[in-house]
Amino acid sequence: MNSIISWSGGKDSALALYYAQKDPNIRIFSLLTTLSKKYERISMHGVRKELLIKQSEQLRLPLELVSLPLDCSNEVYSSIMAEKMAQLYEEGIKAVIFGDIFLEDIRAYREENLAKVDMNALFPLWNKPTDQLARDFIDLGFKAVITCVDSKYLDKNFIGRIYNINFLSDLPKEVDPCGEHGEFHTFVFDGPIFENIIPYNLGEIVFREDQFYFIDLLP
Secondary structure (H helix, E strand, O other), X not given: OEEEEEOOOOHHHXXXXXXXXXXXXXXXXXXXXXXXXXXXXXXXXXXXXXXXXXXXXXXOOOEEEEEEOOOOOHHHXXXXXXXXXXXXXXXXXXXXXXXXXXXXXXXXXXXXXXXXXXXXXXXXXXXXXXXXXXXXXXXXXXXEEEEEEEOOOOXXXXXXXXXXXXHHHHOOOOOOOOOOOOOEEEEEEEOXXXXXXXXOEEEEEEEEOOOEEEEEEEO
């Protein structure tokens, strides 16, 4: 099946890509990423476009970029994505791969919207225990840095840390080890699907919307 992957630059999309590439029935053509039009950063993860391009180069997969306006409503988002999906369908893409794990409403939303343009949604990580997925990610040799934390769940000290066993051990019990509820987001800079490591430096930490800590990763 000719497919693209919904790519956030983070660990779940990286792990979903890893498993999808091992499926002989799936052929992956590109990475689909939404960017903030104003800041040119990956939506929710806050990662610069320059580092996204580095990921694309090391994965040897081209980018399909979608720019979203600031404070994008669900209606505007749905309209923009419907137009993009229709375009991709005409180019021969029949499915989109997602890194979602267990949120039923998110899965239903994706499936319903893709069905409108006669496309399928694929979920390589679906219903796998998140503690196991977290360990698998680390054991496979992936490396990621925490780029955003929701202050409702985690304090500022978690931002900029490496996603490893020590990080998982320090998480409060109520926080999902994969951050499936949006507790934190990551940027993957190395792993078995990458040609080479992606170097970066830690920059400024900012607090936005009275809720989220972001750290600026510098290429």
